[in-house]
Ligand SMILES: Nc1ncnc2c1ncn2[C@@H]1O[C@H](COP(=O)(O)OP(=O)(O)OP(=O)(O)O)[C@@H](O)[C@H]1O
């Protein structure tokens with residue numbers, strides 16, 4: 001579903017990703033953990049075609065992105081990649097001037113060119129799934145953070161993406177709301193949704209992910225099934241990161 005080979009990303013002289021390789025098969029959940037500034041968000045942004053990169057290649061579904069991919073001349077390719085890969089952000093990023101329902105049907109109508117009635121049907125089903133059937137006509141500012149994040153998840157799901165990328169989806173939430181969102185994501189994982197989840201929730205990484213990656217200083221320093229990465233971490237960076245998070 002997603003294949004990343006030797007991805008190198010620089011901002012000016014600063015090398016942010018130093019040759020990342022990773023493969024995500026259909027139905028897998030990969031969690032990326034690691035210290036702040038390690039390149040986790042940058043990596044997700046590359047996969048979604050939001051950031052150009054300097055070396056290596058990315059395959060998303062049937063699409064190939066390379067350092068030659070040009071935001072202007074390859075706009076259609078990048079659009080196709082973004083249709084395949086949903087993105088859920090820490091700060092929800094809903095449209096403030098649109099209601100909950102309008103937020104969810106916007107892309108299906110404008111990007112997928114679905115009929116309004118069909119988009120609405122899909123959206124209603126997904127809003128029910130995330131527990132927001134009664135909030136169709138509500139504006140984002142009238143919702144709690146956890147509810148806004150549910151809308152953002154429904155908005156990603158409505159595109160029926162091949163994979164969803166989550167960038168610390170619970171960091172802006174209080175612990176109760178965070179655990180509700182994590183439970184919702186666990187449900188998606190059980191239903192076979194392919195996901196890459198950057199998270200500070202070690203519980204999620206340990207219990208839900210099929211693979212865990214520890215990113216530090218631009219490297220995937222250690223990866224494998226959670227039982228291995230958490231049970232017998234090999235790399236000093238992983239050991240110190242895990243002992244640090246255990247104290248939090
Ligand atoms: N647009 C940019 N221009 C220059 N440097 C950037 C840019 N975006 C990110 N960086 C740098 O890239 C590095 C990795 O940042 P990134 O946001 O990917 O880290 P992260 O692992 O997501 O951290 P956190 O856990 O704090 O979210 C940081 O040193 C950051 O300063």
Ligand SMILES: [Mg+2]
Nearest residue numbers: 040041042167
């Ligand atoms: Mg980040």
